[in-house]
Amino acid sequence: MVANCLKCRKIFNKIKSPICPECQKKEEELFDAVRLFIKENPNTSMEEVIEETGVTKKKIIKWIKEKKLDLVLTGENAIRCSKCGVVISSGNICEKCSKSFIDTVNSLQSKVVVEKEKRLSHAMETAKRRRK
Numbered sequence: 494m495v496a497n498c499l500k501c502r503k504i505f506n507k508i509k510s511p512i513c514p515e516c517q518k519k520e521e522e523l524f525d526a527v528r529l530f531i532k533e534n535p536n537t538s539m540e541e542v543i544e545e546t547g548v549t550k551k552k553i554i555k556w557i558k559e560k561k562l563d564l565v566l567t568g569e570n571a572i573r574c575s576k577c578g579v580v581i582s583s584g585n586i587c588e589k590c591s592k593s594f595i596d597t598v599n600s601l602q603s604k605v606v607v608e609k610e611k612r613l614s615h616a617m618e619t620a621k622r623r624r625k
């Protein structure tokens with residue numbers, strides 16, 4: 494499929510990405526530069542990263558949300574847990590909430606299992622009674 498690159502508007506053979514291989518390569522290089530900068534300056538702020546690497550704020554936030562970057566955002570740019578609002582470094586919900594979410598899922602699952610077993614033993618009882 495032929496499409497226009499989202500970034501440079503050049504026509505290219507679209508396979509998966511909405512941007513052409515050239516822009517994709519540039520994007521990867523930019524990402525590497527950002528990652529390297531953060532690695533060398535672990536306590537850096539997002540403003541500094543933008544200044545040093547020329548990356549856009551939107552892109553940084555996207556990468557952090559995709560868990561590609563290990564940068565904790567603070568202040569107005571902070572990513573917050575969608576459940577309790579605590580500041581988190583990546584993803585959508587904090588560790589505590591994701592743990593309690595897993596707990597809830599687990600307890601739900603065990604409930605379902607118990608219900609199933611009950612129904613099964615009831616069915617067996619009924620079958621036994623019928624045989625007599």
Ligand SMILES: [Zn+2]
Pocket residue numbers: 498499500501502503512513514515516517
């Ligand atoms: Zn392009």
Ligand SMILES: [Zn+2]
Pocket residue numbers: 574575576577578579586587588589590591
């Ligand atoms: Zn939370």
